[in-house]
Amino acid sequence: MTPTLPPARYIDPASAPPFRWGVIGTGIAGRFVDSLHSHTTQRAVAVAARDLDRTEAFAREHSVERVFGTTTALIESSEIDVVYIATPHPQHRDLALEAIAAGKHVLIEKPIAMSAHEASDITAAGRAAGVLVMEAMWTRYLPQSDIVRQVVASGLLGDLRLVRADFGFVMPFLPDHRLWSAELGGGALLDAGIYPISFVSSVLGSPSMVIARGSTAPTGVDASADVMLASADGATGIASTSIITSMPVTAEILGSAGRLLVHGPFIGPSGLTLTTGSFFDESSTTWIEPSLAMYDGMSCQATALAKYVAEGRVESPVHPHAEIVSIMATIDEARHQIAALPVNG
Known part of the structure; x- marks a missing residue:
């Protein structure tokens, strides 16, 4: 007898509240922002990275409205609900802890950190602050x-x-x-x-x-x-x-x-x-x-994040x-x- 596969249970992007995303880093972030804008109600509204010229070019290419001169300025902005961290791995822990301390939800590119100890630091901080912490394991x-x-x-x-x-x-x-x-x-x-x-x-x-x-x-x-x-x-x-x-x-x-x-x-x-x-x-x-x-x-991980935040x-x-x-x-x-x-x- 031919087996059958169950249907996929989709999260409707329209069912998730729209959030304002701040992007840190300009590498894989380009693909993420494009998928965000094309397939969800979420919006990347700001970006910050080490090289200002490159960051401004990124903003133009991916329709991001605002460029911040520093990552701290982006993290502390009242215009940002979620911080997406797409820098090299060794920077993940400090940036994530800074964003969590500012009361922001965080999506952190994989690997979430450089070690299990650093990952534990991040997840524990998120739990204590009552904000959502997710690793961007989009699969x-x-x-x-x-x-x-x-x-x-x-x-x-x-x-x-x-x-x-x-x-x-x-x-x-x-x-x-x-x-x-x-x-x-x-x-x-x-x-x-x-x-x-x-x-x-x-x-x-x-x-x-x-x-x-x-x-x-x-x-x-x-x-x-x-x-x-x-x-x-x-x-x-x-x-x-x-x-x-x-x-x-x-x-x-x-x-x-x-x-x-x-x-x-x-x-x-x-x-x-x-x-x-x-x-x-x-x-x-x-x-x-x-x-x-x-x-x-x-885009699926962004919709999931917004739904999970709405669920507390x-x-x-x-x-x-x-x-x-x-x-x-x-x-x-x-x-x-x-x-x-x-x-x-």
């Missing part, structure tokens, strides 16, 4: 991710055995580039590896054991990593990442009664294939994202604080294990 808020959660919760896959995911690409070695710079929070795990590790966590929860193998670059950052994550109930997760190897960027959940494939690139809007039945009598069904192009999917939440129900900290602890341990290996070994 969690895609329609396909809602379908994945429903399939896993339904038991349709049987006993879960293996969850695997990967995200890797080839980045030329440029020592001063942020991906290769230890000072700028470089390395495969923090930039790309957080996606497959987060996917495994979303299905299996916090691991009972972490085993990591990989390679390091001459600058000391991890260039690749394969991370095995054991769960308390006996299932295994495998997360692979690299900035020296091209990968298919897919994810899969395998159980005793079936398997669910998230098409590549699984980090953005893509599709799903559910397969059930015995080896000699399998049946499959496929769902393809009907409307969202790749980076359009970044201080953390995301699909990506709670404890899990954010746990994922960072997994990355901390993987980075520690790989750093102990010989360079390029």
Whole structure:
């Protein structure tokens, strides 16, 4: 019998109150602001970044009304409801704590910080201040991710055995580039590896054991990593990442009664294939994202944030604080294990 996939439960952008967003940083923020303006009722009304000329150009290109000369001025402005932090990772903690102290809700680009300790500082501060803190793990808020959660919760896959995911690409070695710079929070795990590790966590929860193998670059950052994550109930997760190897960027959940494939690139809007039945009598069904192009999917997290604020939440129900900290602890341990290996070994 052909299996069926449940429908995605969308959050209607019109159902969420419109907020005024202040943007800090001008890198990936451009894609986020464009998706915000095209697919939600939210509006980026101000931007601040280190280079004023570049910031002004960003504002013109992405229809942002106001440029602040400093990040503090933006954070303290009464014109801002939510601060979106899209700077290099090492700056996340201090900026987030400053915004939280000013009573602002915050969406912080992944990784939320440089370590589990810093992530705990941020989430605890948000809870104490009564403001919403979210990591911009946009994959969690895609329609396909809602379908994945429903399939896993339904038991349709049987006993879960293996969850695997990967995200890797080839980045030329440029020592001063942020991906290769230890000072700028470089390395495969923090930039790309957080996606497959987060996917495994979303299905299996916090691991009972972490085993990591990989390679390091001459600058000391991890260039690749394969991370095995054991769960308390006996299932295994495998997360692979690299900035020296091209990968298919897919994810899969395998159980005793079936398997669910998230098409590549699984980090953005893509599709799903559910397969059930015995080896000699399998049946499959496929769902393809009907409307969202790749980076359009970044808008889903903004709509979710606005809805959660309206509900009085201080953390995301699909990506709670404890899990954010746990994922960072997994990355901390993987980075520690790989750093102990010989360079390029």
